[in-house]
């Protein structure tokens with residue numbers, strides 16, 4: 001089968017060659033069904049997250065022995081099933097999040113890790129949902145318990161997790177303030193229902209947010225969703241209400257911020273560190289309920305997965321470049337070329 005291989009740690013945006021960090025193998029052995037409840041899936045679309053980029057660079061918290069096939073969340077069609085599989089049959093449309101291995105024509109996973117993609121849902125969208133929307137849903141709904149009328153500030157709002165936080169915030173009935181760079185991102189965020197969008201290429205975060213809050217008679221921000229860190233997080237702290245919740249999601253800026261404990265004490269802030277992937281090990285029922293709810297929201301049209309860039313496996317370096325250069329508005333996806341015609345029609 002065709003698969004993207006990471007043979008050494010390095011920059012995945014470099015053109016693929018005999019010495020590049022990543023390359024496409026056209027004759028990689030397909031993964032085998034090893035346990036009775038294993039299912040082999042033919043991948044339709046696999047998502048690129050910032051974490052996948054960091055993993056190949058060797059800068060992610062979890063490391064895999066080399067060589068490995070990168071890729072986490074994906075969608076696809078059940079191709080074969082183990083003898084003990086009860087929930088799925090050949091031809092079912094599914095999505096999931098693997099530890100690694102999704103940038104390939106075939107993936108094998110246990111049936112309990114798979115989610116059925118509801119009828120009518122676009123398969124490329126479904127492949128981009130688990131990590132980004134899953135993270136924001138667990139953060140905002142399960143951890144921060146975001147309430148209607150509360151003010152949510154989303155940093156990095158046009159990125160993969162950010163754009164999902166904006167939409168989930170609106171589903172929860174919050175007043176959503178989004179921060180992103182550039183008019184194109186601003187327009188998409190407005191079209192998704194953000195109440196106020198700060199264009200960081202043109203205005204400062206705190207001035208713009210303060211002016212908006214004042215115009216609406218609001219005191220401050222109740223929930224801060226932060227996948228960026230650095231200076232933006234520092235500036236955001238000045239906008240937080242008494243009793244605010246801070247969701248520490250990631251550090252796309254490369255700068256890990258310091259949240260002073262004395263200010264957290266005086267202002268009664270709650271700081272939530274959130275690592276979505278670790279819920280699989282420690283509290284899988286939360287993730288399962290969360291993803292099932294998100295897929296039902298996708299089917300009802302309450303949320304949508306904005307896919308700004310689609311590439312083939314052999315263009316993976318360009319896909320990683322879209323992430324590196326902050327071009328993504330929502331998701332960057334790898335759409336697999338080997339998808340049979342009959343399944344292409346259902347995309």
Ligand SMILES: NC(=O)c1ccc[n+]([C@@H]2O[C@H](COP(=O)([O-])OP(=O)(O)OC[C@H]3O[C@@H](n4cnc5c(N)ncnc54)[C@H](OP(=O)(O)O)[C@@H]3O)[C@@H](O)[C@H]2O)c1
Pocket residue numbers: 048049050051131132135156157158159160161162179180181182185200227228248249250251252253254274275276277323324326328330
């Ligand atoms: N905790 C978890 O479980 C979890 C799950 C998923 C992701 N994450 C983390 O969340 C962060 C974002 O992930 P993602 O997949 O949403 O990434 P993404 O799609 O690349 O979005 C990142 C956003 O951050 C903003 N940004 C600000 N400064 C940046 C910089 N110096 N370099 C790059 N981007 C910068 C960019 O927006 P502008 O250009 O508009 O400023 C960009 O849209 C990553 O750190 C990732 O590891 C954590």
